[in-house]
Amino acid sequence: MMNLKLQLVITVLLSMFAQAQTSTGSSGSESIQIPAATHNMWTMGDDTPEPTQASQAWSESVLYSFANTPDGASPRYVTPILDTSGNLYGTTEYGGAFGDGIVFKLTPSATESILHSFDLNGTDGSSPVASLVLYKGNLYGTTVEGGTDNIDGIVFELKHTTKGWTEKILHSFGATGDGSQPSCALTFDTTGNLYGTTNVGGAYSRGTVFELTSSGTEKVLWSLGNGTDGANPVAGVILDKTGNLYGTTEYGGAYGNGTVFEVTSSGTEKVLWSFGNGTDGANPVGGVTLDLAGNLYGTTVNGGAFGDGTVFKLTPSGTEMILHSFANNDIDGFNPYAGLTLYKGNLYGTTASGGGVVSASGTVFEMTTSGSESILHVFGGNPDGAFPYGGVVFDKMGNLYGTTLDGGTSGFGTVFKMTP
Numbered sequence: 001m002m003n004l005k006l007q008l009v010i011t012v013l014l015s016m017f018a019q020a021q022t023s024t025g026s027s028g029s030e031s032i033q034i035p036a037a038t039h040n041m042w043t044m045g046d047d048t049p050e051p052t053q054a055s056q057a058w059s060e061s062v063l064y065s066f067a068n069t070p071d072g073a074s075p076r077y078v079t080p081i082l083d084t085s086g087n088l089y090g091t092t093e094y095g096g097a098f099g100d101g102i103v104f105k106l107t108p109s110a111t112e113s114i115l116h117s118f119d120l121n122g123t124d125g126s127s128p129v130a131s132l133v134l135y136k137g138n139l140y141g142t143t144v145e146g147g148t149d150n151i152d153g154i155v156f157e158l159k160h161t162t163k164g165w166t167e168k169i170l171h172s173f174g175a176t177g178d179g180s181q182p183s184c185a186l187t188f189d190t191t192g193n194l195y196g197t198t199n200v201g202g203a204y205s206r207g208t209v210f211e212l213t214s215s216g217t218e219k220v221l222w223s224l225g226n227g228t229d230g231a232n233p234v235a236g237v238i239l240d241k242t243g244n245l246y247g248t249t250e251y252g253g254a255y256g257n258g259t260v261f262e263v264t265s266s267g268t269e270k271v272l273w274s275f276g277n278g279t280d281g282a283n284p285v286g287g288v289t290l291d292l293a294g295n296l297y298g299t300t301v302n303g304g305a306f307g308d309g310t311v312f313k314l315t316p317s318g319t320e321m322i323l324h325s326f327a328n329n330d331i332d333g334f335n336p337y338a339g340l341t342l343y344k345g346n347l348y349g350t351t352a353s354g355g356g357v358v359s360a361s362g363t364v365f366e367m368t369t370s371g372s373e374s375i376l377h378v379f380g381g382n383p384d385g386a387f388p389y390g391g392v393v394f395d396k397m398g399n400l401y402g403t404t405l406d407g408g409t410s411g412f413g414t415v416f417k418m419t420p
Helices: 004-021
Strands: 032-034 059-065 088-092 102-106 112-117 133-135 138-143 154-161 164-172 194-198 208-212 218-223 245-249 259-263 269-274 296-300 310-314 320-325 341-343 346-351 363-368 373-378 400-404 414-419
Touching: 112 164
Parallel strands: none
Antiparallel strands: 032 373, 059 414, 088 102, 102 112, 133 138, 138 154, 154 164, 194 208, 208 218, 245 259, 259 269, 296 310, 310 320, 341 346, 346 363, 363 373, 400 414
16 A cells, blocks of 8 residues: 555555646746745654745846856856846856856846956956945956965955956965965955955954955954854855844854854954754855844755755844755755845745756745745756756846856856746
8 A cells, every 4th residue: 555655655646746737937936935844844754845826927047158268167156246237146166258257247138248358367356256245336356366375265346337347456365374265255344444364364264254345444343263162154244233243153053963152343353143053954055134123034955854955043141043944856956055035024045956857956935934945937948047056136027047067058157037
């Protein structure tokens, strides 16, 4: 006799197939709602989240497919940024005139232009993997490699002039005691100072939090990796209204599986949470998002009830809650690398993998702050994108934009748009 677990799986798949036949969405992917991790278990010992149909379908389209040199290739942890005219900006890790990555602009009509091709032959940066920040009409970012010593990375500015865009290297990492290899997006304060992290380097060789003043002076605010401190941050930091910085580390902490940390405006660091105890999340790569009540939200690549990553909430009092545990169950996405975007009271993000049984290559999801998840799109590879490692951004009309590391018509990644 067929066991109960198998019957349930078949019932759900048949239901999804029937719903797909009546879908009016143009993207070819269904919106599947998955209840919060605190109440998403089937009985009889099955550990798979139960899906139900979401009320709203989204349409996804590929705005641009990267083609590799001389074009860019492989936007990694890139959430595109928008200017007031609707242009998108971002980076690719590879490609360009020299194969060392680019900064690109994509107009609302999906016309791409390369604003800068990085060139490791010299003191320029190489391999930008993070998002950009737009400040007073100019673009700012980091590269993992390049700079004075070729391997330690830079902070750069692209200044917009009447003749185009001109690059200026604001800081080359690698001096004794300095950080090395930043993979983060940058954050500005109200006076024009920049803040970020480096993945390695510093006093303990496991990363730093740094400040770069508007006059160009760099200062290591905190060296990570001492004792049970966090280690090896990938994402950048965010600022609260009093000047405190918040971020994550992929490793370190009490259990070795990463942390959420705070660096106060006076330069003191505090580990707010250590991941990895029991069914907790593990290895946060994306940064954190702050709501008006002071709660922090983020993701972990691994850990959770099924080992496939989580969405978490950390209250101002230091209490952590797992809002959702992702599951590699041929329905849910898994392994979220990007942070979250808080938009009209809900959280939005991506998973780099999962979403289905055939050619599923990651998802875009929506989640309430109580943990109810809706899958908005499942990526399928060529000609669609595949493996989104970056987050999402919204325009003023409520459309959503992001990037994928792979996929597209040439297999070198995409910029995509989703319309509700």
